[in-house]
Amino acid sequence: MGVSARVFIARDAGALAVGADDVAVALARAASRRGVALDITRTGSRGLYWLEPLLEVVTPAGRVAYGPVAPEDVEALVDAGIFDGGQHPLRLGLTEEIPWLKRQIRLTFARCGVIDPLSLDDYRAHGGYRALERALSLGTEAIIEEVVQSGLRGRGGAGFPTGIKWRTVSQTSGPQKYIVCNADEGDSGTFADRMLIEGDPFVLIEGITIAGIAVGATKGYVYIRSEYPHAVATLAAALAAARREGLLGRGVAGSAHAFDLELRVGAGAYVCGEETSLLDSLEGKRGIVRAKPPLPAHKGLFGCPTVINNVLSLASVPSILGHGAAAYRELGHGRSRGTMPIQLAGNVKYGGLFETAFGITLGELVDRVGGGTASGRPVRAVQVGGPLGAYFPRALFDTPFDYEAFAARDGLIGHGGIVVFDDSVDMAKQARFAMEFCALESCGKCTPCRIGSTRGVETLERIINGDNAEPNIALIEDLCHTMKFGSLCALGGFTPYPVMSALTYFPEDFRARPRRLVAAE
Amino acid sequence: MMPVYETWSAERTAEIIAQYVDQPGALLPILHGVQAAFGCIPEPAVPILADALNLSRAEVHGVVTFYHDFRREPPGRHVLKLCRAEACQAAGCDALAERAQAKLGVGLGDTTADERVTLRPTYCLGLCAVAPSAMFDDRVIGRLDAKRLDALLEETWA
Ligand SMILES: Cc1cc2nc3c(=O)[nH]c(=O)nc-3n(C[C@H](O)[C@H](O)[C@H](O)COP(=O)(O)O)c2cc1C
Ligand code: SF4
Numbered sequence: 001m002g003v004s005a006r007v008f009i010a011r012d013a014g015a016l017a018v019g020a021d022d023v024a025v026a027l028a029r030a031a032s033r034r035g036v037a038l039d040i041t042r043t044g045s046r047g048l049y050w051l052e053p054l055l056e057v058v059t060p061a062g063r064v065a066y067g068p069v070a071p072e073d074v075e076a077l078v079d080a081g082i083f084d085g086g087q088h089p090l091r092l093g094l095t096e097e098i099p100w101l102k103r104q105i106r107l108t109f110a111r112c113g114v115i116d117p118l119s120l121d122d123y124r125a126h127g128g129y130r131a132l133e134r135a136l137s138l139g140t141e142a143i144i145e146e147v148v149q150s151g152l153r154g155r156g157g158a159g160f161p162t163g164i165k166w167r168t169v170s171q172t173s174g175p176q177k178y179i180v181c182n183a184d185e186g187d188s189g190t191f192a193d194r195m196l197i198e199g200d201p202f203v204l205i206e207g208i209t210i211a212g213i214a215v216g217a218t219k220g221y222v223y224i225r226s227e228y229p230h231a232v233a234t235l236a237a238a239l240a241a242a243r244r245e246g247l248l249g250r251g252v253a254g255s256a257h258a259f260d261l262e263l264r265v266g267a268g269a270y271v272c273g274e275e276t277s278l279l280d281s282l283e284g285k286r287g288i289v290r291a292k293p294p295l296p297a298h299k300g301l302f303g304c305p306t307v308i309n310n311v312l313s314l315a316s317v318p319s320i321l322g323h324g325a326a327a328y329r330e331l332g333h334g335r336s337r338g339t340m341p342i343q344l345a346g347n348v349k350y351g352g353l354f355e356t357a358f359g360i361t362l363g364e365l366v367d368r369v370g371g372g373t374a375s376g377r378p379v380r381a382v383q384v385g386g387p388l389g390a391y392f393p394r395a396l397f398d399t400p401f402d403y404e405a406f407a408a409r410d411g412l413i414g415h416g417g418i419v420v421f422d423d424s425v426d427m428a429k430q431a432r433f434a435m436e437f438c439a440l441e442s443c444g445k446c447t448p449c450r451i452g453s454t455r456g457v458e459t460l461e462r463i464i465n466g467d468n469a470e471p472n473i474a475l476i477e478d479l480c481h482t483m484k485f486g487s488l489c490a491l492g493g494f495t496p497y498p499v500m501s502a503l504t505y506f507p508e509d510f511r512a513r514p515r516r517l518v519a520a521e
Numbered sequence: 522m523m524p525v526y527e528t529w530s531a532e533r534t535a536e537i538i539a540q541y542v543d544q545p546g547a548l549l550p551i552l553h554g555v556q557a558a559f560g561c562i563p564e565p566a567v568p569i570l571a572d573a574l575n576l577s578r579a580e581v582h583g584v585v586t587f588y589h590d591f592r593r594e595p596p597g598r599h600v601l602k603l604c605r606a607e608a609c610q611a612a613g614c615d616a617l618a619e620r621a622q623a624k625l626g627v628g629l630g631d632t633t634a635d636e637r638v639t640l641r642p643t644y645c646l647g648l649c650a651v652a653p654s655a656m657f658d659d660r661v662i663g664r665l666d667a668k669r670l671d672a673l674l675e676e677t678w679a
Contacts, residue, residue, distance in 0.1 A: 346611030
């Protein structure tokens, strides 16, 4: 055993939630008892969550991983000589060789889990801020052209081409322009924004800065949800570090461009992820959805031209500018270019973040990558794209992960979350939840959304209780139609997706339910 | 860590306002500050905020009630948030929520009579790959099961 050792343990919320801190403490104690000078670097997560807490030890051959480590395992691990990469049943080999990680194409998440998230030196040593340097030499027009050429589309859900949005803002004049980063990440089953902010915040800051320079904005905001206190803390610390080093502020990285970035915390409203509602929230108002036009690109925050992009869209820009638009565009499928950080969640054996080129099929993702359910029971349904996304049965597992392919099957990829359910799921209850969630989170502007969702809950309740299934199902279909076409935004407009897909693909859960006299829930 | 709240005072409220008032769109940061200090948005804070920001009381009230985070009453000594969204549903959160409610004798969103703990539903903590998830005071918890839940409920006596 050596007298000094270096290890990496994540401090990502997902790792902390399964005891990463306790493991770090136990490891420090075990090392000190043996006189080993231990250097523990806390990182973001690699995204292999079923292996968290994951411990990585630096060896001459590379980083060797052990996991999932419980504090009780630590003594035995140290006795097995892990500081030299020793054998142990929890040993996973070289981290980079773990097949689940090796199969991925990590562009946006290249550094996540690898570096100390708050070390600018680490960030730079791994290619950070080279894209900004290139952007400064390219000039604003050429930056936008590269982003257009890359084919990057918004990762927040709507899939609008990012470069086109930037161009609109750059061509719109205003006394002030803004970049707003949407870090509201409200969709259940998604955590990529959180992981990225906690694991590699500087790539987001760099991406936002490039956007600011490209469109002529001098001020930016990151609107992050209050449910993410760890991400808030990491980003606040990263912003302070970037300001200290002149990477934000008056002359960004020694250039003539001024750009500063501020963090704002949401207050627990799902609808504030919708871009115009988010802008109202940033302005200190209730998060009511605005009618479009005007587009935020023309009249956004405080009435000024505003780029609003998801975390992943902005964080993909440094990699695009760093490697060139062509390399990014080469990856993908149809009109979905580049890579997508896909998130596998719920009742899944191998849950985590899997970044890969568009085009991989849903079945490949769920069965091969995800390994099926954690419960070991058959997969019955998956919900793709958050609470507004459709439930797909196995019969649709040949759908390629691609915006258009999902849309063609009345689904959406949204922010890339896949929630896996086993055969114990009651799809009528899932449909009822979709309506409940819409009722809970509706901003209240449109009647079909505000009132329709409540009617939907009541009607599904009757169906669940076996009360007049057929006429009530017809009522739900009608209601969904009204919501779909009578809602201003996708909260009311897309809630019919999970409801109708549940009804279409799993009709047996709605019909022929035993009649219950009391709604005992 | 268990948060300790201050008793309400107009002076303290004015201090918090002064800290944020120069920012554009200051109301949300101020409300977060007020709630961090007092555990809720006390009713007498509303006119003071309205005055400072040149808004009507109704406008401030509208904002406070719009957002799920802002509360009119301080929570219990501990807060247990259980994620109730789809990824956690798939992993069995319904049974855990029922267990917590039965053990505490309160519904989701309520505080026990002894003010020991407030039980809240939450819709996604971003811990969907280690579902079911929860937050106990400022600690995040993944792979929650009945045993772990019982241990957390035991901790509320501390
Ligand atoms: C109800 C609702 C919630 C949304 N939530 C989010 C969110 O949490 N994060 C996000 O980036 N986009 C969200 N969107 C999409 C945004 O409105 C918008 O399309 C996106 O921020 C644009 O950025 P992008 O082009 O980079 O995707 C939501 C939309 C709706 C209708
Ligand atoms: S659909 Fe619902 S959330 Fe969207 S604007 Fe209308 S009422 Fe608001």
